[in-house]
Amino acid sequence: MNDNYRINCSFDSLNSINIIDQKSDIYLNNTEYNISTDSRCIQKNDIFIALRGRYSDGHNFLSQAFHNGASAAIISEKKIFEESNFPLILVQDTYIALSKIGEYNFKDIKSLKIAITGSVGKTTTKDYLKNILSYYEPTFAAPESFNNELGIVLSKAQISKMDKYAIFEIGMNMKNEISNLSKLINPDIAIITNIGEAHIGNLGSKENIAIEKSSIIDGMSSDGIVLLPSDSEYFELLQNKALAKNLQSITFGHSKKSDIQISKITRGKGKVFIQFRVFGEIFEAYSDMQNISIINNYLPVLGIAHILNYDLNEVLKNIVKSNVQKSRWQELDFELDDGQVKLIDDTYNASPTSMFEAIRSVGEYEDGQILRKIIIIGDMLELGEFEEKYHSDLVNLINKTNIDHVYFCGEYLSSLFGMVSSKKKKKHFRSVRDIWSIEEFEIAGGDLIFIKGGNKIGLNNLVQEFINYLALT
Missing domain, CATH: 3.40.1390.10 (MurE/MurF, N-terminal domain)
Structure with a gap:
């Protein structure tokens, strides 16, 4: 229940x-x-x-x-x-x-309050952070994706006086939402994971999204700390907002100027080797996670652990063992008579940022058992006037990868199917209902099958059909 x-x-x-x-x-x-x-x-x-x-x-x-x-x-x-x-x-x-x-419950809570926002990676960062902090102290984290006003209200009522840390996730669909939610929490530490295109149809531009995300600072006092993505084209905007409130800022990303940096990534034999630099000190880890955008979420977690003076070697060991939530790059393996099939379920949702990074990661995925890479992707939603641009950019990206077979699902991607390289294109479907059988995808041992699309497209139902089919094959 x-x-x-x-x-x-x-x-x-x-x-x-x-x-x-x-x-x-x-x-x-x-x-x-x-x-x-x-x-x-x-x-x-x-x-x-x-x-x-x-x-x-x-x-x-x-x-x-x-x-x-x-x-x-x-x-x-x-x-x-x-x-x-x-x-x-x-x-x-x-x-x-x-x-x-x-409010009655929250007024007596003494927990260190950590709030997370960003275009992608909020829930994954929250889950990683909860796993790490719970290892040391009682920790509350908002369940599921409780990132709207009702979710915040429920979370405030659920926190216990025993919790040393309380982690909140803050989302938005329209302007001014994040500022109001931040003021409900008054976070001690804030994380902005990144600035992407999610909800650009509602806000009109990425700059407006950056301004909205930066308003997580509005509920903070001047002795707070904010962790900022140094690789973002809007980093200066975010940093200026923090400086205006005299907040301490910690930066993270791939840039050499970052306080917390991914300095090296090497793939091989189903593992990813990652070298981190945290305020000049080097740390290393091997991870089974091959989606770099998810690995990026390790960085703010390391930042929080650094602030709290935890052993970062121990923290890294626990991060790489942490599982992501269902349908967020969830890897499932099945043994068929002619070899292994790897199914990657990434159907939770799809913004341009998360979709592009996922496609790159599929293209770069290395595993000695994979003979063929198949993607089944659905339309990205809530893009407004930018719909054509981002879907066209997606097709152009796919054509540059080593992905073997491409299937589209959704009205918009179906209209662009002709742009797909003739060597890659297989079929397109206007909706999930048009897919009659899993056998249409001609699955064989050695296949990697990646599925992702906007939540309302319903590709999560297709994933379940694949699971049922592969489990019985």
């Missing part, structure tokens, strides 16, 4: 929500309560809080919540309160009520 939408709260925090009315058979006198925003996650005696979202309204799921064992529900619909026989608590606004519960 997914407990990410359940929070534990005290009697005092529950009493802070400005109750308008409540049914006479509800007695709020326990020491602690569990509250859930998801009726599917309700456990016996939980209190369900009915939130209104963009696509659904929790008030429509009261019956399910009580069927699953809820003892009461917090709602804001007066008519439902008056007409229902359920044990209900009426408030003016359920979201404000949840925010008050989170």
